[in-house]
Amino acid sequence: MHAQAWAWLALFSLGAYHGINPAMGWLFAVALGLQKKSGRAVWESLLPIATGHVIAIVAVILVAVLAGEVLPVHVLRIAVVVILIGFGVYRIVSKSHPRFGGMQVSFRDLTIWSFLMACAHGAGLMLLPVLLGMSAMGAGHETHLAAFPSVKTQLFAVAIHTFGYLLLTGTVAWVVFTKLGVSVLRKAWLNLDFVWAVALIATAGLTLVFSWF
């Protein structure tokens, strides 16, 4: 497979991984559907939840791109590596979790909640190594080595990621709401906090390997 295709697949998979996490959207959608006794309430909550997720990711990419304007590529890579490792370690050590919202939530509330959850899980940070890797892979026959791919490619990356996220969040929400029921939480809600933290640190490692070559 073409190297670029791997990157798209990685972005989609990361989206799917974020989407399947109960703490990042689908469970809230199910709860609101149950509270209002309406399947429509499940669907309606997906839009603000996805919006908050996208804002969180775009914000991180934006900061990284701006940093890329002033920092040499290798310094930027090292900075990303340090932040990823630091955040991963913080996730292992800290027991804090976001405290925002309630069960009577507006579009705005849900968007903010989803934004906070995505930030707390480092969702945007996880995408940076892929984006950095894309430009490194595409840079072979270019004279100027940019830290990030073009704006168009970046937008497409966010779109692919969000598609993966929304597909999983929506599907799981609907299956749990209509078929499985919330009792599935008792067995299937694995503690992925540690796995998540290790994933952050592992992506840092990959970034390091990439930047070596």
Place this chain on the structure above:
Amino acid sequence: MDLWKPDPTFYPSAKLASQAPPEKHAFVALLNPTYAGQADVIGVVDVDASSSSYGKLVGKVEMPNIGDELHHFGWNACSACLCPYAPHPHTERRYLVVPGIRSSRIHIIDTKPDPRKPKIVKVIEAETIAARTGYSRPHTVHCGPNGIFISALGAPDGNGPGGIFILDPDSFDVLGKWEIDRGPQHFGYDFWWHLGYDTLISSEWGTPNMVEKGVNPEILLKGGYGHSLHVWDLRKRRHVQALDLGAEQQMVLELRPAHDPAKAYGFVGVVVSLKDLSASIWLWHRDKDKWAIKKVIEIPAEAADPEKLPPLLKGFKAVPPLVTDINLSLDDRFLYVSCWGTGEFQQYDVSDPFHPKLTGSIHLGGIVRRAAHPRAPQTPLNGGPQMVELSRDGKRVYFTNSLYAPWDEQFYPDGVRSWMVKLDAKPEGGIALDQKFFLETDGLRSHQVHLEGGDASSDSYCYS
């Protein structure tokens, strides 16, 4: 250490929790009413009907100081940890949070690995609570979606206002006062919430100075004890609405909101009406964009020979029912009512919350009646049905007979000799005393009971 899967005692909904396996142990607050010689204890009672020590005290943990007056208590974590907006499902339900209402100390007690050998792992001193919250005399403990909530009767000097403060659920650090805007609220007592509506409800007893020297007849006859409920915005921590039951309705105590988060109603017990000494149950409910309250049960006083009445009641020639605790089954179907004065315990079908139907009644103790337990039919009992707890499946009911040490003697001048009993409840209504379960606690008075793994007053749910 966090768990790999959600704590098995957490259930997303009350309906799922009602399918939980039967409890094997009950924890009960046992207090020494003399405040001297022996410290209070949390006792562990074997409630496994197949066990040889069924109905017996099989473990205990003694408090490090004397004179705490253990009263109500709660868990560090419960099903509210599954709430979607602040999920932390891998926390373990393991620690009991046990305040002393007299000392204002809070004890954190570890119930694992052996529930029969609980251990104190942390003591929070009254000074810490006072410095960080301005509150004193902690009462109700509920684990919430994002912290442990504790109500308090008042300030360290014994005056008001009473209120609510928060403990960190991981470190048990006292985080501070909960209210941002308390509006007209001054008295504190119980609180609970409708998680589905981001609404907290609180009730009123009196300040520490109004209750610690016994019930004050002057204050009572002037209607000076609490007679209102308060509705709060749980997210904004602001007072929204006061629901006044009228000054003749004295002492509005235990709050039992529907367990289903989609239902916006609940029940509260009133101890005594100044009009006719009756007790009552009121239903608060959502009415368009406001909250409203309505009396749905009235329990009349019973005429009595003044010779058999304590000095406080002689002039009235009647025994007040004194509804001091109520409890609601997890399916929101049966409401249990303790009449501590008349020694009656009632069960109501509240499927239609506006029109409760009496479906069961038993007598035990009572100021005049002194009804005996079938286990010892010749021994008249004093005290009456008081703190009541229900199993998650709604089939077993436990209650104890002491109220509050400074008040016990005013109603039972011979001193409350304490006992704990169990009833069996039929699925379609009806209750009967379990003849094998009659626990006497020699010198110590039993108060609140909580069941291992959760019960009908320990957990709240975010999923309908």
